[in-house]
Amino acid sequence: MSTDPLTSACASAAPRMLLVVTGAGVSLASGISTFRGTDPGAVWSVDVTELGTISYFHRDPVGSWQWYLRRFGALHDARPNPAHLALAALERWHVGRGGEFLLVTQNVDGLHEQAGTSALVHVHGRADRVRCSSHGCVHGAPKGCLPRDPERDAAFLREPGEATLPRCPACDAPLRQHVLWFDEYYTGHRDYEIERVLKAAKQAAVVLFVGTSFAVGITDLILTRALARNAKVFALDPVARYPHPSVVPVVAAAEERLPALCRALGAA
Structure with missing residues (x-):
């Protein structure tokens, strides 16, 4: 087996948990903008921390809907790229040899399930769903939601x-x-x-962060729990990021490095 640390770690993970955490960078090759201010078309080039809030929705629900429908319009024609497909192949390979697998995505674009990933958590929600803004309604939090209606969106x-x-x-x-x-x-x-998600972080032998800038709470929650159990943690991204000295940076594009990982493991 290759001496590459990521390949070796994945190869030795079974039968334990292999946890993958994806951010916007995994979908960049599918034509979906990331949130990073330095990337072309980055969502954070506008103040998403203001627009992406329940406070803004309550103040201006019409403006909130307009902003999100413009944002989600870019998702209609997006298709899984080689990174999504490789992660689905990695799951099949790892589960096939008796391992546990979970993919936690911060993305709402639905591309992981289109690519074939089964063990999947949409920790930031889904673009193909809406829900009632009234807490406790059958279609609202904490349990309810509805499929998005394209005709209703178009009429709005x-x-x-x-x-x-x-x-x-x-x-x-x-x-x-x-x-x-x-x-x-x-x-x-x-x-x-x-x-x-937090249970998987405590159980994981290997945690692979892909295309995330470590700028949101879920990455810190997972990282803290994984490192406390001495899991092997990697951060795959074109930009070297060091959220913790124990995290191994893998400086590469996800759509290139993940298929290569699968080939090295015999999971392609």
Whole structure:
């Protein structure tokens, strides 16, 4: 087996947990902008920490819906890139030899499931779902959601306003995006599966972060628990990032390095 540390770590992980955590960088090759201010089209080139909040939604639900529908419009034609496909192959390979696997994605684009990943947590929600803004409604937090309705979205975009604002079919409250906003908590909805994520972080033999800038809470929560159990932790990204001295940086593009990893493991 190769002496490459990442390949060796993955090869020796079975039957224990192999945990992968993906951020926006894994979808960049699919044409979806990241959040980094230095990247072309970066979402953080505007103040997403203000727009991506429940506070903003309450102040201006029409503006919130307009911003998100423009953002999510870029997802319609996106397709999985080689990084997504390689991670699905890595799962099949690891599970096939008796290992446990979980992929935790910060992305809402749905590309991991399109690529074939099965053990998957959408820790920041999903772009193909909406939910009622009224807590406790059957279609709202902490358990409910609804499939996104493209016709309803299109009608709103044609004439954005209070009259066309998408509303809950059960209670008529405004619908909202089924995503975790910056002023919300991971415990706010069952679909974020935070307990499953933290349990996997405590069990993992290997944790591989892919395409994340370590700028959101979930990465720190996972990293802290993994390092406490002496897991082998890697950060795969074109930019070398050192969130902790024990994290091994793998400076490469995900769409190139992950297929190479699968080939080295015989998982391609």
